[in-house]
Amino acid sequence: xSNTAADTEIDMDTDTETTTTTGESQEEVKAEWTDYDFAGxxxxxxxNLNVWYGDDHALKDVSMDIPEESVTALIGPSxxxxxxxxxxxxxxxxxxKVANIDGSVELDGMEIYDTNTNLVELRKRVGMVFQAPxxxxxxxxxxxxxxxxxxxxxxxxxxxxxxxxxxxxxxxxLVERALKQAALWDExxxxxxxxxxxxxxxxxxxxxxxxxxxxxxxxxxxxxPASALDPIAxxxxxxxxxxxxxxxxVVVVTHSMQQAxxxxxxxxxxxxxxxxxxxxxxxxxxxxxxxxxxEDYITGKFG
Amino acid sequence: xxxxxxxTARKTILGDDSEDGxxxxxxxxxxxxxxxxxxxxxTPAYALPMLAVFVAVTAVGWVTYQAEIARLxxxxxxxxxxxxxxxxxxxxxxxxxxxxxxxxxxxxxxxxGQWFFGLDAVLPVDESYWNPSNDVYSxxxxxxxxxxxxxxxIAVAGPLGLFGAxxxxxxxxxxxxxxxxPGVEIxxxxxxxxxGFIGFQVLNGFIxxxxxxxxxxxxxxxxxxxxxxxxxxxxxxxxxxxxVPSSMKDGSVxxxxxxxxxxxxxxxxxxxxxxxxxxxxxxxxxxxxTMAVAAIxxxxxxxxNPLFDVFDASATLTSLIxxxxxSASESTIDVLFVAGVILFVIVGTMSxxxxxxxxxxxxxxxxxx
Ligand SMILES: Nc1ncnc2c1ncn2[C@@H]1O[C@H](COP(=O)(O)OP(=O)(O)OP(=O)(O)O)[C@@H](O)[C@H]1O
Ligand SMILES: [Mg+2]
Numbered sequence: 001x002s003n004t005a006a007d008t009e010i011d012m013d014t015d016t017e018t019t020t021t022t023g024e025s026q027e028e029v030k031a032e033w034t035d036y037d038f039a040g041x042x043x044x045x046x047x048n049l050n051v052w053y054g055d056d057h058a059l060k061d062v063s064m065d066i067p068e069e070s071v072t073a074l075i076g077p078s079x080x081x082x083x084x085x086x087x088x089x090x091x092x093x094x095x096x097k098v099a100n101i102d103g104s105v106e107l108d109g110m111e112i113y114d115t116n117t118n119l120v121e122l123r124k125r126v127g128m129v130f131q132a133p134x135x136x137x138x139x140x141x142x143x144x145x146x147x148x149x150x151x152x153x154x155x156x157x158x159x160x161x162x163x164x165x166x167x168x169x170x171x172x173x174l175v176e177r178a179l180k181q182a183a184l185w186d187e188x189x190x191x192x193x194x195x196x197x198x199x200x201x202x203x204x205x206x207x208x209x210x211x212x213x214x215x216x217x218x219x220x221x222x223x224x225p226a227s228a229l230d231p232i233a234x235x236x237x238x239x240x241x242x243x244x245x246x247x248x249x250v251v252v253v254t255h256s257m258q259q260a261x262x263x264x265x266x267x268x269x270x271x272x273x274x275x276x277x278x279x280x281x282x283x284x285x286x287x288x289x290x291x292x293x294x295e296d297y298i299t300g301k302f303g
Numbered sequence: 304x305x306x307x308x309x310x311t312a313r314k315t316i317l318g319d320d321s322e323d324g325x326x327x328x329x330x331x332x333x334x335x336x337x338x339x340x341x342x343x344x345x346t347p348a349y350a351l352p353m354l355a356v357f358v359a360v361t362a363v364g365w366v367t368y369q370a371e372i373a374r375l376x377x378x379x380x381x382x383x384x385x386x387x388x389x390x391x392x393x394x395x396x397x398x399x400x401x402x403x404x405x406x407x408x409x410x411x412x413x414x415x416g417q418w419f420f421g422l423d424a425v426l427p428v429d430e431s432y433w434n435p436s437n438d439v440y441s442x443x444x445x446x447x448x449x450x451x452x453x454x455x456x457i458a459v460a461g462p463l464g465l466f467g468a469x470x471x472x473x474x475x476x477x478x479x480x481x482x483x484x485p486g487v488e489i490x491x492x493x494x495x496x497x498x499g500f501i502g503f504q505v506l507n508g509f510i511x512x513x514x515x516x517x518x519x520x521x522x523x524x525x526x527x528x529x530x531x532x533x534x535x536x537x538x539x540x541x542x543x544x545x546x547v548p549s550s551m552k553d554g555s556v557x558x559x560x561x562x563x564x565x566x567x568x569x570x571x572x573x574x575x576x577x578x579x580x581x582x583x584x585x586x587x588x589x590x591x592x593t594m595a596v597a598a599i600x601x602x603x604x605x606x607x608n609p610l611f612d613v614f615d616a617s618a619t620l621t622s623l624i625x626x627x628x629x630s631a632s633e634s635t636i637d638v639l640f641v642a643g644v645i646l647f648v649i650v651g652t653m654s655x656x657x658x659x660x661x662x663x664x665x666x667x668x669x670x671x672x
Contacts, residue, residue, distance in 0.1 A: 092557055124559035134550040137573050150560040150568070185634060208554070215558055 033290050034064060034279045036266060041108075043068035043219060043249040044089060049103035050085050051093060051274070058084050059274040062103075071245045073260035073282065074253045076270035077297065082253045083131055083282030087222045087272070089251065090126040091119055107219070119179075124151060127217030129225050131253075133204035140188050143196045143207055144175045174214055182210035183236035200225035201228045209237065213244075222246060222252040226259065238263050257298060261286050269294045325368035329375050332360045336379060339627065392647070399644040402637035406440055438640045442620065442645065447618040449649070451589055455525025456532060460589075461582050463529075464536030465571075470579065471537065472544040484541065491534035495589070502527030524619070525555055539584055543577020543664065544570055553582030576664035580657040587653035591621065591646065620646045 042065035051059035059081045066072050074082045083215045091112060093101055105112050112122055122169040124147075136143050148154040154174070175192065179185040184206040188199070196207055207226050212220060222241070226234040241263050244250050254260050260267050261282060268279040271293055278285060278294045289295045335357040340424060343350035364372040399602045433441060471483050539621045547570050555565040571578070627639060 060522060090557060092553065095553060095556065120561055122561050123557055128557040130550065130554065130557070134548070134554040136551060136554065136569060146555070146568070147558040147560070150555075150558070150564050211554075211558065230317075 015130055030275075030277075031063075034268075034276050036065065036279045036281075038065075038067045038266070040067055042066055042106075043108065044251075045104075045106040045109075046088075047104040047106075049085070049088055050101070051081070051088065051104065052095070052100040054098045057274060059088070062274075062276045064268055064276060064279050066249060066251060067266070068249045069245060069247065070249045070265040071241055071252060071263050071266035072264040073267045074251065074270060075255070075257065075260050075267060077272055078255075079276035080270040080272050082270055083223050084274070086128070086223055086251065086253060089219070089221055090123050090128055091117075092123075092128065094119070124215060125217055126219040126221065127212040127215055129205075129209050129212050129220070129222040131223035131227070133201060133208050133228070135199070135204050135207050137195065137197050139193045140179075140196050140199070140207065141171070141175050141192040143211050144178050144214045145171045146211065148174060151215065178210040179207075181213050181240055182206040183240065184210055202230065202233060206231060206233065206237070209240075217248070219249045219251065222250065224253050224255060227255070234259075256266075257286070269297065271297065325371040328360070328364040329371050332357065332364050332372065333374060335360050343665050395640060395643055395647060398637065399640035402440075402634070402641050405634070405636070416565070431437045440635075442623075442638070442642055444617050445623045445642065446645065447622045448617045449590065449621070449646075451521045452525045452528055452619055453586060455522060456529035456586055456589060457582060459526055459529025460532040460536050460583070460585055464533055464585065465578055467533070467537040468540030469542050469566060469570070471541045472571060473562070480487040482537070487537050487541075491538060495531055498527055498531040502530075528586070528589045532589040535588060536578075536581045537584035539581035540574070540578045543574040543581065543661075546577070547573040557671055579613075580661040580664070583653045583657040583660070587650045587657065590651050590653075592663060620649075 044066040046065070047063050049059060049062045050057070062085060074085065076082055081128070084093065087096075088101060088105060089112075093099045101113070103113070107122070107126065111117070136146060138146070145154055148171075149156060154171050155165045156167060156171060157165075160166045176185060176189075179188065184203060187203060188194075188207075196204065199207060205225065209222070209225055225241075226237045229237060238259065241250055241252060245265070252264065264282045266280060267285040269277050269284045269285060269289075269291075271277045278289055278291050280290075285294070286298060289298065295301075313394065334625075335353065339350060339353040339357050342353045361372060361376070364375075467487075471480055471487070475483060502523055505522075505524060551569055551573065553566050555569045556562070560568070624639050624642055627635060
């Protein structure tokens with residue numbers, strides 16, 4: 001037990017020395033490893049982001065630009081701050097009372113941590129699929145059309161019928177499209193009125209993906225979207241993610257190295273302590289990482 | 304089968320893992336308890352010494368066979384609670400029986416001898432319904448008054464309670480909640496006479512001087528009962544709102560719904576049954592207690608005229624019992640017991656309904672439809 005800890009420590013100490021020319025400070029090394037050059041404008045640009053939960057410094061000085069119309073994978077051991085980072089991108093961390101956030105996140109060049117940012121608009125543009133499925137205690141159909149109805153894109157119900165603006169047909173179309181995208185349609189098409197809480201865990205997970213897609217956001221944040229899925233459903237979701245990257249910016253947290261390697265264009269590796277250690281093309285990260293710690297993590301030597 | 308009865312009984316009283324010698328001690332403790340009860344029933348003067356014997360035996364047992372004696376004590380406590388409630392219920396119903404036999408359905412509708420052509424069209428509002436000296440007994444006006452006051456109380460406690468609960472669970476900051484929640488719970492403990500008194504002194508005076516010349520009214524009684532129920536509604540309603548998983552609310556907010564939309568479409572529907580249970584519970588309590596106090600001010604015993612006149616006043620079931628009991632003759636008391644039975648049924652139904660609704664809510668949140 002103590003042995004492993006000692007090994008890790010040695011790794012950390014020797015990390016900078018083994019892979020870089022001596023003389024560079026640790027900050028410079030870090031900046032070099034996490035600086036990812038890509039063509040085009042970043043969709044999201046994160047500068048010096050720090051998050052504390054009370055006294056717990058969960059995310060340390062993270063800076064990374066996320067290119068648009070691509071898949072960015074976030075990997076790292078449990079508790080390293082991946083979900084924390086993801087929640088910063090649509091300001092869901094604001095809802096955690098003990099959380100303290102410092103730094104800057106720009107969406108298309110606009111600072112989202114500005115005091116007069118419209119959070120509702122922001123979250124319409126930056127959608128999120130949570131780590132644990134959280135369907136609403138409503139019918140499957142109402143779960144999918146929840147967002148568009150709240151945004152006023154779909155009108156339904158008594159008042160809408162009275163005003164002659166009933167969008168039930170559009171709703172049906174939307175529900176079918178979203179459920180098909182999330183590879184759930186075949187399983188639930190005959191019980192759209194059933195309570196979503198009656199679905200299995202994996203079905204709920206896909207329902208939450210469909211619910212997010214239905215609002216048509218620009219950026220989609222996914223926190224382990226395939227963690228409860230069988231290989232076939234996983235493959236479908238992976239196809240979906242690759243497909244989405246044609247039009248959307250997708251950021252996906254995953255614990256599966258193979259999945260990250262398969263679906264993502266670039267990969268960011270977070271390690272214990274809430275640091276972003278390396279961020280680069282996915283191929284580069286998996287074939288020839290700069291950091292010894294990242295290589296050890298990817299090859300399963302420590303986590 | 305029969306041989307197994309002692310074994311089962313032993314298991315119930317002593318538990319599966321009882322020590323061998325314990326049976327004797329527990330048996331003695333049980334016997335002294337039964338003896339205490341019997342002496343209390345037949346020669347009350349000696350009950351106290353017998354009780355002392357029981358306590359002494361139990362104390363000795365506690366030292367030697369603690370587990371078994373503790374088990375016996377919990378059993379005794381449960382049995383005596385159930386028996387007491389059972390006896391009270393039986394007594395209430397059996398006491399109400401003679402009046403029911405004598406007056407029949409007339410008690411619940413128009414008194415005997417005053418029947419019109421069945422119970423058609425409108426109820427005769429200026430008939431005499433309650434006049435013990437003429438042997439005229441009908442509980443109809445009081446039942447009607449109870450209904451009116453309850454409806455007004457729900458109209459007061461429902462919306463106010465819902466919004467109060469919403470504020471505490473969704474809007475207030477943590478520090479505010481720390482103060483408000485216990486404060487509300489203290490309010491729930493204020494004796495109902497205080498509410499009744501405030502209602503009579505302050506509200507009634509205010510309404511008299513500013514609107515009408517009349518005295519007590521259903522409106523005031525209803526408002527007072529509603530306010531009395533409010534702390535219970537807020538407190539229980541808040542519990543059910545905060546038991547809605549925050550991940551559900553997060554899901555709604557993350558999709559770009561506003562905070563109000565989230566409350567309206569997620570929190571309230573998910574907690575709906577809990578909130579209605581809270582209202583029923585609060586009102587049920589208030590119907591039993593406060594209504595007596597609040598409606599004592601109205602001693603009239605006629606139907607409201609017109610039926611829905613909230614500024615009219617008459618006794619409710621609760622206040623009828625409270626006001627008439629002291630001066631009542633034998634046969635009036637019998638009728639009061641019928642009023643008690645009706646009240647018992649109303650409040651009992653409300654409380655069962657509230658529990659049923661709450662169970663439904665738990666199921667709903669767990670996803671079993
Ligand atoms: N709501 C919270 N309140 C307090 N601390 C939190 C909260 N959420 C996360 N943390 C802490 O922040 C750190 C990072 O958590 P986070 O959920 O971001 O990890 P993660 O990388 O997503 O892990 P996993 O792979 O297990 O999901 C952890 O140490 C955790 O204890
Ligand atoms: Mg996580």
